[in-house]
Amino acid sequence: MRVPLARGRAVSALLLSMCLAASGQDALRIEVAEGAGAVVPAQSFSSRRFVVVVKDASGRPIQGATVHFRLPAQGPSGAFASGLRTESTVSGPRGEASVYGIRWGAEPGRLEMLVAAVSGTLRAETAIPIEISATALPGRADRSNPSFKAPSGSKKWVFLLAAGAGAAAGIAFAGGKSSPSPYSPPAAVVVTPSIGTPTITIGKP
Secondary structure, eight states, X not given: OHHHHHHHHHHHHHHHHHHHHHHHHTOEEEEEEEOTTEEEETTOEEOOOEEEEEEETTSOBOSSOEEEEEOOSSSSOEEOTTSSSEEEEEOOTXXXXXXXXXXXXXXXXXXXXXXXXXXXXXXXXXXXXXEEESSOOOOGGGGSSTTOBOTXXXXXXXXXXXXXXXXXXXXXXXXXXXXXXXXXXXXXOOOOOOOOOOOOOOOOO
């Protein structure tokens, strides 16, 4: 009986090792490619990119993984271009996923942008360390994308440009013509009957 029992234990150990190896091969990994340790100016709208690469356990990039970026709800933080603290995207052919266009808050300090990748039933998480500085100035990375807006830009000019664009759009929709004046019905004409002085005419008899 001892021989079959030993064989059974050996088979169980082999199956367990195979399961562990398979689970290791199916695991996800997230590597931070750009943005780790970035120092960003407070109260700024930055186009700095934060890039991660999603890979499997063997190091091959995974395309089509859903990648979620999340900023802290309290303390030093910011908001994405959508106005929310979370942003989602899909990894490309090289496994890369990126996010940019963040409006950083006024509170200086260190924070972590949490990153989670999901592919089927597999999931991985990591964090990108960032620091918001009250004295830092926007660098080249903050201006590297067309979405950059200077943090000291006048809201007045932005409003005027937006109003001008809205007016131009209104004219375009109207075909370049001014809008017609509202319709006003004509005033009613009231005729008042009048009776003149009666006249009697007597002819010849």
